[in-house]
Amino acid sequence: SQTIHQWPATLVQPVGSPLSLECTVEGTSNxxxxxxxxxAGRGLQLLxxxxxxxxxxxxxxxxxxxxxxxxxxxxLSSKKLLLSDSGFYLCAWTSPGRLPEAxxxxxxxxxxx
Amino acid sequence: AQKVTQAQTEISVVEKEDxxxxxxxxxxxxTYYLFWYKQPPSGELVFLIRRNSFDEQNEISGRYSWNFQxxxxxxxxxxxxxxxxxxxxxxxxxxxxxxxxFVFGPGTRLSVxx
Numbered sequence: 001s002q003t004i005h006q007w008p009a010t011l012v013q014p015v016g017s018p019l020s021l022e023c024t025v026e027g028t029s030n031x032x033x034x035x036x037x038x039x040a041g042r043g044l045q046l047l048x049x050x051x052x053x054x055x056x057x058x059x060x061x062x063x064x065x066x067x068x069x070x071x072x073x074x075x076l077s078s079k080k081l082l083l084s085d086s087g088f089y090l091c092a093w094t095s096p097g098r099l100p101e102a103x104x105x106x107x108x109x110x111x112x113x
Numbered sequence: 114a115q116k117v118t119q120a121q122t123e124i125s126v127v128e129k130e131d132x133x134x135x136x137x138x139x140x141x142x143x144t145y146y147l148f149w150y151k152q153p154p155s156g157e158l159v160f161l162i163r164r165n166s167f168d169e170q171n172e173i174s175g176r177y178s179w180n181f182q183x184x185x186x187x188x189x190x191x192x193x194x195x196x197x198x199x200x201x202x203x204x205x206x207x208x209x210x211x212x213x214x215f216v217f218g219p220g221t222r223l224s225v226x227x
Contacts, residue, residue, distance in 0.1 A: 044220065046214075092215070100146050100210075102148070102206070
């Protein structure tokens with residue numbers, strides 16, 4: 001069965017420090033991968049999505065970047081965190097060629113202090 | 114560009130009342146899929162329903178029902194006889210036929226009071 005792993009679950013980082021959040025998917029090939037951010041009390045903002053290795057689409061210009069070094073690995077990064085980067089980050093995947101449904105990771109709660 | 118609007122930011126009802134959550138979408142695609150997800154306080158997103166753009170039949174699942182109207186680009190969600198456990202944030206979502214560019218509305222926070 002397909003599963004999605006996202007870590008860490010919580011993270012507290014100082015302003016100006018780097019960030020790396022990792023997401024991996026098991027049990028499927030060539031998934032579409034997504035990073036969403038949910039600020040406190042707000043909706044889901046699509047940050048990046050990827051349809052293949054090295055292919056990244058950015059929906060919102062920001063302090064973050066994404067990379068997909070392997071088929072089932074999606075990484076969210078920042079060189080220098082801002083206070084406004086605090087939020088709940090969710091990784092998700094959908095499987096092309098099937099009835100689409102987004103499967104979500106458990107999320108990472110990032111607090112920038 | 115695809116867009117989903119959920120005009121109701123927060124709704125409060127008393128247990129056993131019926132409640133409808135509105136969802137309006139925009140897309141240039143002729144084939145697409147609409148979704149509803151539930152986000153309880155724990156944070157994970159729980160899949161509720163998927164509907165493709167060619168199927169306008171309304172659907173009922175227990176206390177949940179969905180009304181898809183292509184003419185008004187709406188996909189509303191009704192909970193009948195609400196319960197406290199229904200309290201959550203509900204997201205309406207839209208994705209193209211290839212499962213790419215999956216976007217969500219801002220969510221509606223539903224509070225069901227005992």
